[in-house]
Amino acid sequence: MKRLIKLLFVYIAFVGCTTNKEVDLIVYNARVYTVDSAFSIQEAFAVKNGIFIDIGSSKHILDSYIAKEKIDAEGKAVFPGFYDAHGHSFLLAEYFQQVDLVGCKSVQDLVSRLQQYRKKYPEKKWIVGGGWDQSLWPDKKMPHRDTLDKYFPDVPVFLNRTDYHAAVVNSEALKIAQIDESTTVEGGRIEKDSTGRITGILVDNAMALVSQYIPSAKEDNMLSILRQAQDSLFSVGLTSMVDAGLSEEELDLLKKYYQSDSLKIRNYAMIFAEPHNIQKYIRDDIYESDRLTIRAIKMMSDGALGSKGACMLDNYENDTIRGFLLHPKEEFEKALTILSKSNYQVAIHAIGDSSNRMLLDLYGKMDVKDKRWRIEHAQVVHPSDFVKFRTYGVLPSIQPTHATSDMKWLYERIGKDRAKSAYAYKELLKWYGKVAIGSDFPVEHFNPLYGFHAAVARQDAAGNPQEGFQMENALTREEALRGMTIWAAYSCFQEKKRGSIEKGKDADFVMLEEDLMTAPTERLRDIKVLRTVVAGETVYTKR
Template sequence: MKFSISLILTILLFVRCTTNIEADLIVYNARVYTVDSAFTIQEAFAVKNGIFIDIGTSKHILDRYKAKEIIDAKQQPIYPGFYDGHGHSFMLADYFQQVDLVGCKSIQEVINKIQEFYKTHKENKWIIGAGWDQSLWPDKQYPTRDTLDKYFPDIPIFLHRIDYHAAVVNSEALRVAQIDSTITVEGGKIVVDSTNRMTGVLIDNAMALVSKYIPAGNEVNILIKLKQAQDSLFAVGLTSIVDAGLDIEQLELLKKFYEQDSLKIRNYAMIFAEPHNITKYINEGIYESEKLTIKAIKMMADGALGSRGACMLENYSDDSTKGFLLHSREEFETSLAALANSSFQVAIHAIGDSANRMLLDLYGALNLQNRRWRIEHAQVVHPSDFIKFKNYQVMPSIQPTHATSDMKWLEERIGAERAKGAYAYKELLRNYGKVVIGTDFPIEHFNPLYSFHAAVARQDAANLPKEGFQMDNALSREEALRGMTIWAAYGCFQEKKRGSIEKGKDADFVILAEDIMTASTDKLRNIKTNRTVVAGESVYIRQ
């Protein structure tokens, strides 16, 4: 009898085990922040064909499923794959191959870095760099071509300012481009000195007069650079990005690379367009594949605060200019009316309070309640205009590290009163109900935890100021996490496919070494990514 009972139990156990549902991946013994509507915390999940098929307790998942790959998370925190709501993949790809000038404390340090770079890049036909910021220098003055000419008279040089809204070039670059001080540029400026001689500084649209002569590189090299950029993004937990403005050549390359399965990061790519040339893009229609979507038009309303190109209602506090629009109000009005009758989403860069007011009013006149049209950055907003984000249902797309990068000189640039309406993320959230969070890489670092830290602590890399910058506009940790997952997905009409760990959604997730929801704020920036997974495939594992 005992033998018979044992045999029966063995058979029952065997039957139970062999009838478990087949999955590709099981993850258990974790602290899973699902970021669903209730912000539920679970223990385990199962994945099949790149989709979450079940979420629950470890016992439930292990009892019900079997899989070739099973991960014991050992109580590590797991989040939906991080979604960067505003970045620039081609710029980041180029950045890794250029002179890194971020943090240079003087023009001489800039020169020294260029010299070191050129020693190992003699084959380059141009020297390209990015990241200089004159606000960090003793005299706070723009660099000039004369300084570059002294050391590099024969090779063209093009150096982006840290915000990519200004550049300095040398005389050889100006010669190649054949431009002089008599040229006028709509939405841009060729800076001249008191004798009307070009200084080498180009602002906003004027940069294109020179940059169009920089060799683009061949297709193979571009893919190699994009993969390098992708690997860096995976290493910090990013599984999806918004590519905030690409030209047609770049978009065609992305289509080709994704069709060949050469790239794996999910990309919501926006078409960069001038107001006068949107018709051809509207006629071509949207493009959607599993990992690449092209259904948004990106435009630029103004420049940046750092280069005083942002369009303000009143003069800058430290200069006799209001900045400028890159295109006229009438051009925007005409193009937006046409886009309102298309299937495209619209996202427009606006920094200054004047640019933001113009776009809010233009959007509002078009009755776009369900279109999820966006304003990228929304950095300075007049107090009376915040309510328009609610009334007109305009989605704010923000980059929290911009606040902590700019806070040191913000009041000097626009004054204490206007600064109260700058980087007002909580106020934007209160009015719209959601915020898309991104980094604006490579203008800021691509690590989303830097954005998370800046959003909740309002501090820089040194955890300063200790009391936080304008803490009344800090976000809670839940709000910040939603902003870089489900709300970022919502900003791209993808909240039903990704952005949270729920049944039926893409199995994109990240495992961190420590829990960003409970770690002290001074540790947030240094938390490591242990694993990044896209569609159930581990694309990064920390060694």
């Protein structure tokens, strides 16, 4: 009896001295890049209710907490969940259902892919695809509607160029849209040959004359393909994204899907707006839930360099055109004046040095330095205009893979002198102090490690050029990692709740098979994701 009482006292004493807290998840034996202000590296962390509650050594975390789930990282590198600061979820979802024309080596290759698609899906009322780039073809000539008509005379065809700022269509599509040689469009171009005949190439606003007739996916199917897109993003370590410009219908669908927990990726969605009708888009206040936020207005100021729609201060190389604005400057100024008095953030697409200058000066005139207004892309900036990013507090949102995709033909578009201040990411960082990094998927691939590699090595997938493209504007690995985590979160007013592994923040993280910060440069694009976690829940594991 005495021995039983003694054992009881020992048990009570043991239980009374145990202070271990119950948590949902512990990750230990890891190399945790917290991406905090000191860029500190830890070994372990504990997660409860989707939040990081403690970070430290493996011993400290394991001694302090009891977890429902433990993950031994076996020395692998763990990072905050990657954040794509500029992408397009609906376009990516639709892209997966269309003809993939990325990497086409010629017009013949393009036609062959279309024929295969048509054979597989004969019931489709339209043939829609994207990703072609004539600069990769031997003759570098734009495709012509006559070629499409030869093989597809009775079904409408609409094929986006890789930048989504130009498309080629066939005669059937032109017929449906009632486009002829007399049709005009503001902020766009309907290409014609030397005889005045339409070639089938539509640039910027001209594309919508045809695309509006393409049947949309049904609502139930849209959720399915959005989930497919989401799972693809999870597989490469993305836990958050900026949806850079959505219609009211698309935003309503997202609200519905997130309210029913049908989507899990964190989405900072921007309302796509036309400047001449801005009041329509800000009649409601900002929207914010745990995983969906709507508090930014996205507009377009110009087109792209590849299709010569970007608005330049001087003519394109060996040409008589300098691109164009998609809307008059006066409309932008009126819209920005209204927006400066609202709660909405502004993000405007600008590629050419003329459009960038116009927007920088308008932002400065509005005195919105503390509003984190953004310029998306900021691809070509006149050397005298970089200082304005600091002076006016304009946040540069960049996509490093654009530099390594466009470098092959950049000099042909704007010459070597102007190219020196193109894709100048280090210069933008120098003046603003941060850069938000994204991919612009599906224009580029959605894998953030491709962007990381392009940012630090300034090389394409083949490792070209060997010396790196304009290396004076390469970012360090720490800068690139910050750009796709904490600085991306900052660009969306979310740096206090995500973007780094710190106490009190959302438990979003990714585990890689190799260390992004130390792996050889040539390995960066090939590093695989082992696990992606959102709010403490594993949403992807490598099979």
